[in-house]
Amino acid sequence: MAHIVIMGAGVGGLPCAYEMKEALGKAHEVTLINPRDSFQFTPSNPWVAVGWRTPENISVPLSEPLKKRDINFIQDSVSEIDANNNKLSLAGGDTVDYDYLVITTGPRLAFEEVPGSGPDGHTLSVCTTDHAEAALAHYEKLLDNPGPVIIGAMPFASCFGPAYEFAFILDTALRKKRMRNKVPMTFVTSEPYIGHLGLGGVGDSKGMLESELRNRHINSITNARTTKVEDGTMYVEELNAAGEVIKEHELPFVYNMMLPAFKGVDAVANVEGLCNPRGFVMIDENQRNPTYKNIFSAGVCVAIPPVEATPVATGAPKTGYMIESMATAIVKNIKSELEGNEVTAVATWNAICLADMGDTGAAFVALPQIPPRNVTWFKKGKWVHLAKIAFEKYFIRKMRKGNTDSVYESFLLGAMGIKKLDK
Numbered sequence: 001m002a003h004i005v006i007m008g009a010g011v012g013g014l015p016c017a018y019e020m021k022e023a024l025g026k027a028h029e030v031t032l033i034n035p036r037d038s039f040q041f042t043p044s045n046p047w048v049a050v051g052w053r054t055p056e057n058i059s060v061p062l063s064e065p066l067k068k069r070d071i072n073f074i075q076d077s078v079s080e081i082d083a084n085n086n087k088l089s090l091a092g093g094d095t096v097d098y099d100y101l102v103i104t105t106g107p108r109l110a111f112e113e114v115p116g117s118g119p120d121g122h123t124l125s126v127c128t129t130d131h132a133e134a135a136l137a138h139y140e141k142l143l144d145n146p147g148p149v150i151i152g153a154m155p156f157a158s159c160f161g162p163a164y165e166f167a168f169i170l171d172t173a174l175r176k177k178r179m180r181n182k183v184p185m186t187f188v189t190s191e192p193y194i195g196h197l198g199l200g201g202v203g204d205s206k207g208m209l210e211s212e213l214r215n216r217h218i219n220s221i222t223n224a225r226t227t228k229v230e231d232g233t234m235y236v237e238e239l240n241a242a243g244e245v246i247k248e249h250e251l252p253f254v255y256n257m258m259l260p261a262f263k264g265v266d267a268v269a270n271v272e273g274l275c276n277p278r279g280f281v282m283i284d285e286n287q288r289n290p291t292y293k294n295i296f297s298a299g300v301c302v303a304i305p306p307v308e309a310t311p312v313a314t315g316a317p318k319t320g321y322m323i324e325s326m327a328t329a330i331v332k333n334i335k336s337e338l339e340g341n342e343v344t345a346v347a348t349w350n351a352i353c354l355a356d357m358g359d360t361g362a363a364f365v366a367l368p369q370i371p372p373r374n375v376t377w378f379k380k381g382k383w384v385h386l387a388k389i390a391f392e393k394y395f396i397r398k399m400r401k402g403n404t405d406s407v408y409e410s411f412l413l414g415a416m417g418i419k420k421l422d423k
Contacts, residue, residue, distance in 0.1 A: 008103070149170065235251075
């Protein structure tokens, strides 16, 4: 009997655990390790930050559904990986042996790279549900004391969608309260242009998002290198295409939400030969680490090179469909190897996204994610807003039931009217 351990119960880890157990059955043991006792649906965090959702609305307790599927659950953090001896040390003092390790931890939020940023400094985030709750408390203060707002992404950020989403959601929330006229907004991003998204743009994302910002009276600064944040003031260098500073901004704010840079979590990043210099797990086309053949990885924690060099460093995003595809490939490959066959499954690295904009939304497909592409599809409309609400309920219900169906493919492609997705 092999023991497969999965680190992290996020959008990649929890579906991977369900799918792994269904594929391997009683012949092998599956254990999921996660610091929290619940799964949290990260894409809904921007809604939590304006009070449109509560943490309970978007959370799934893990113990019962995992127990029903005969999956072991350990609520703890991994403090050390002994990859040479196939052993994990947990923060609580226990150790766990494994035959295969699947790393789906997500990222570490590298607030330390911009002095004064983060929950312990002067910026807010929607990267975790706890952070979104804190952002809600500050949003309520904004309603009592309206003033300048800054939304955006810092250098080395690699997931820009939530910044755009939150800017538009906040704009909508303020308009509904008839307070938007009291709140000047500026979008500050490390992207070389609006709508780059870490993907080199998708279809008309540049024109559409520029138009949306203009229509909502949101100013923008691109090629923005945030250098430090003080109480009430953000310091930003604006660069040109050559990477030269052309303007220095001191932006006042009473409220901000800035997505930070991502790095690998410490326990993973500390393993020699496992990660790149920023702590992301290096993988081959089969999601397997080249150094440690029994370690696989999926999601935001894997190493993917930037789509292109940009004046201010940006990373490539990992969208939900891509993450689900990675997890499925891992399950197939581990099952294949346990049966004595070659590892051959390859993930479909395509970008598919529903982005909420408060009262409308934008959807895009990029096949493949890195240009030039075979398919580029970008649409806007209220249907996207409604589809994302429906998808949230659909995904959470699936996780509560332990369903292993392809959640992103079955729902998102149907919502977009796409019947088949080729590589």
